[in-house]
Amino acid sequence: MNKLIIRKARKHVVFGHPLENMPTTELPTCLQIARHCLFLKDHKSSSNKDVIPQLSEAVIDLWIRAGIPPQQLKNVKTKVKRLMDEGSKASKHGLSVEKSKQFFGNFKSIV
Numbered sequence: 295m296n297k298l299i300i301r302k303a304r305k306h307v308v309f310g311h312p313l314e315n316m317p318t319t320e321l322p323t324c325l326q327i328a329r330h331c332l333f334l335k336d337h338k339s340s341s342n343k344d345v346i347p348q349l350s351e352a353v354i355d356l357w358i359r360a361g362i363p364p365q366q367l368k369n370v371k372t373k374v375k376r377l378m379d380e381g382s383k384a385s386k387h388g389l390s391v392e393k394s395k396q397f398f399g400n401f402k403s404i405v
Contacts, residue, residue, distance in 0.1 A: 309381055312336055316352065321360060327353065328377055346374050 305311050309325065312333035316322045322330070327349065334345040350370040357364040364370075 316356070318356070321356060321362075322353070324377055327374060328381055331374065331378055342375065342378050346371050346378070350374055 309328045309332055311329065313326055313329035314333050316326055316330045331342070331345055331349050334349060335341070338345070347367075350367055353370055353374070354364045354367060
């Protein structure tokens with residue numbers, strides 16, 4: 295039996311609704327990358343381990359098109375994994391007010 299997924303069920307507590315496409319005309323923010331990672335995980339029914347390499351390569355491609363010298367793939371994978379782990383940890387355990395303000399403030403930054 296197919297399980298019908300409604301929008302509310304797909305919404306992540308910290309990141310919000312999954313984002314189908316990352317922006318192609320501007321550099322994505324950390325929040326956009328995390329939301330796109332959620333979309334890829336839902337779409338392919340896979341884990342972070344399977345999705346992060348593909349997402350990291352897409353970010354590097356955006357940097358190259360923007361004329362920004364890219365970081366090594368290994369470093370980008372680490373940053374994306376850390377972002378997803380911190381968001382997951384925040385959704386499970388909650389954060390103190392000071393840490394949560396700092397964590398959510400970092401979402402607006404560009405990777």
